[in-house]
Amino acid sequence: MKRLAIRPAGQVSAAFRFPAHSIAGRVGTSFKHEHLQAILADGPRDHFFEVHAEGYMGAGGPPHAALNKIRQDYPISLHGVCMSIGGPQPLDKAHLQRFKDLVDRYEPALVSEHLAWSTHGTTFFNDLLPLPYTAATLARVADHIDQVQEAVGRQLLLENPSTYLIFPESTMSETSFIAELVLRTGCGLLLDINNVFVSATNHGFAAPDYLASFPLEHVGEIHLAGHAQQADDEGELLLIDSHDCPVADAVWKLFDVIIGQRGFIPTLIEWDSDLPDWPGLKAEADAAQTIIDRHVQGKAHAA
Amino acid sequence: MPLEGGERGLCGEPSYAADFSRALLDPDVTTPTVVAGPKSKSAVKRYNVYRNNVTVSLINALAAAFPATLRITGVDFFRAMARFYVRVTPPSSPLLFQYGRDFPDFIERYEHAQSVPWLSDVARIERAWLDAYHAADVQPLMPCDLATIPPEQLPNIVLKPHPATRVIRSRFSAVTVFTASRSDGPESHIEVVEPEDALVTRSTLEVEVRRLPPGGAIFLSHLMIGEALGAAALAAFAESPSFDLPANIRGLLEGGAFTDVLCAES
Numbered sequence: 001m002k003r004l005a006i007r008p009a010g011q012v013s014a015a016f017r018f019p020a021h022s023i024a025g026r027v028g029t030s031f032k033h034e035h036l037q038a039i040l041a042d043g044p045r046d047h048f049f050e051v052h053a054e055g056y057m058g059a060g061g062p063p064h065a066a067l068n069k070i071r072q073d074y075p076i077s078l079h080g081v082c083m084s085i086g087g088p089q090p091l092d093k094a095h096l097q098r099f100k101d102l103v104d105r106y107e108p109a110l111v112s113e114h115l116a117w118s119t120h121g122t123t124f125f126n127d128l129l130p131l132p133y134t135a136a137t138l139a140r141v142a143d144h145i146d147q148v149q150e151a152v153g154r155q156l157l158l159e160n161p162s163t164y165l166i167f168p169e170s171t172m173s174e175t176s177f178i179a180e181l182v183l184r185t186g187c188g189l190l191l192d193i194n195n196v197f198v199s200a201t202n203h204g205f206a207a208p209d210y211l212a213s214f215p216l217e218h219v220g221e222i223h224l225a226g227h228a229q230q231a232d233d234e235g236e237l238l239l240i241d242s243h244d245c246p247v248a249d250a251v252w253k254l255f256d257v258i259i260g261q262r263g264f265i266p267t268l269i270e271w272d273s274d275l276p277d278w279p280g281l282k283a284e285a286d287a288a289q290t291i292i293d294r295h296v297q298g299k300a301h302a303a
Numbered sequence: 304m305p306l307e308g309g310e311r312g313l314c315g316e317p318s319y320a321a322d323f324s325r326a327l328l329d330p331d332v333t334t335p336t337v338v339a340g341p342k343s344k345s346a347v348k349r350y351n352v353y354r355n356n357v358t359v360s361l362i363n364a365l366a367a368a369f370p371a372t373l374r375i376t377g378v379d380f381f382r383a384m385a386r387f388y389v390r391v392t393p394p395s396s397p398l399l400f401q402y403g404r405d406f407p408d409f410i411e412r413y414e415h416a417q418s419v420p421w422l423s424d425v426a427r428i429e430r431a432w433l434d435a436y437h438a439a440d441v442q443p444l445m446p447c448d449l450a451t452i453p454p455e456q457l458p459n460i461v462l463k464p465h466p467a468t469r470v471i472r473s474r475f476s477a478v479t480v481f482t483a484s485r486s487d488g489p490e491s492h493i494e495v496v497e498p499e500d501a502l503v504t505r506s507t508l509e510v511e512v513r514r515l516p517p518g519g520a521i522f523l524s525h526l527m528i529g530e531a532l533g534a535a536a537l538a539a540f541a542e543s544p545s546f547d548l549p550a551n552i553r554g555l556l557e558g559g560a561f562t563d564v565l566c567a568e569s
Binding site for chain 2: 052054057058059060062063065073082084088089097118121122123124129131138164165166167168169202204231233234267293
């Protein structure tokens with residue numbers, strides 16, 4: 001378990017191929033190819049874009065052409081979805097190399113992954129699956145984070161999950177588990193406030209209590225997204241982390257509180273299916289910016 | 304290291320992931336006992352959220368990769384067929400754009416698709432289309448690049464295929480059906496009995512699918528495994544006496560099927 005010599009986000013040397021856009025002060029959105037022409041025509045200022053790393057692991061073609069175009073004008077956040085950091089089996093070395101290659105190629109301002117697993121044996125399940133929080137899983141996940149950070153030469157932001165059930169064998173709370181991972185690996189955190197709200201509702205705890213025990217000083221990015229409603233076996237509300245609708249009012253309120261406590265943190269509106277048009281997505285980012293501006297005094301934000 | 308309970312994983316260690324994943328793709332397996340709802344609640348519907356996420360997201364991935372196939376079958380038929388496929392052949396790679404490589408073979412065997420025998424060939428073209436879409440960006444060989452080669456050396460040249468280049472052969476009119484099904488136009492009756500071979504290329508950012516002329520598929524297939532032009536042409540003539548060598552070379556170069564020309568030993 002060693003700490004890394006980490007290149008701070010946004011500090012990019014002249015030898016790199018892309019402009020060194022700083023992510024400080026920016027609110028971003030998921031980058032979807034459907035929006036490319038509208039984004040280029042609109043030219044939003046002080047914006048950043050987040051991409052799912054796996055969508056750019058092909059050799060070439062339109063995905064890379066689009067990302068190259070966007071990366072010229074904006075900082076990007078590279079968000080891994082499939083590293084399976086929370087799984088019991090060793091990381092996929094080929095996948096780790098592909099992830100590193102993308103970091104080298106696009107010089108992202110932020111690099112993140114999930115506290116979850118998605119591959120077991122040889123099967124990829126294409127979902128962010130939960131894990132028990134025990135001494136054994138803590139050691140394994142910390143080891144995996146070390147490997148990723150060593151491979152990419154960057155600090156990794158680890159995202160808190162949304163979950164629908166628990167493992168009775170868990171011996172630690174999620175926030176203690178995450179805080180311990182930060183201590184052991186020097187990783188940063190991606191605080192997904194929608195995930196906190198979804199899990200709080202699903203497990204019957206108070207989201208503010210979770211946030212009070214979350215190591216906020218290590219948060220390098222915030223995610224905001226929409227969720228859907230279902231019912232559990234007892235007929236009570238079960239929230240689904242669906243990324244297919246606007247951010248809920250309760251999540252905006254929690255965001256307001258966090259920004260009030262921490263000041264500015266790069267904030268992303270995540271939207272992955274049932275996409276709105278670009279102005280609709282940008283309006284969500286503007287709503288986040290309004291909350292940030294209310295808290296961050298004297299901020300030189302271009303209108 | 305404390306034990307976590309459950310069956311042993313790949314490394315001989317116990318694995319919550321083995322217990323959790325066993326029922327993900329099998330609706331007949333009961334909810335794993337390693338999980339529970341909070342405060343003594345049941346975990347059946349809660350676990351089913353993950354089951355649903357896995358199956359639906361993989362069906363969606365296939366629907367996105369095979370839009371012409373979906374248009375031909377209709378949404379309900381496609382999703383039912385894809386659900387069977389997902390359960391027996393889940394992805395083995397996190398790169399979902401590589402998923403469904405044997406989906407066309409599955410369709411060919413699929414009991415309920417037997418009345419549409421060209422469906423699997425349309426799916427093969429779609430799978431090749433997606434491979435071409437993600438292939439490496441390489442400048443294709445231009446027709447003028449061959450102009451400087453002395454005619455007597457032409458039989459000995461070897462043409463290096465572009466990473467996007469694919470050939471799909473069909474006993475049916477799969478290229479015509481593919482093209483019609485990917486267009487926004489109204490559905491029209493297509494006579495599907497004539498065999499068609501597809502050339503899939505991507506010389507810039509746009510994937511192109513065109514029909515190969517008679518003998519073209521066998522010609523290109525031989526070139527793609529590194530045979531010299533003369534030998535590939537002989538193979539094409541053997542299959543198709545009407546094989547037109549200059550027209551085929553011109554068509555392949557226009558499609559951007561190659562990246563380089565080398566001279567083989569004569």
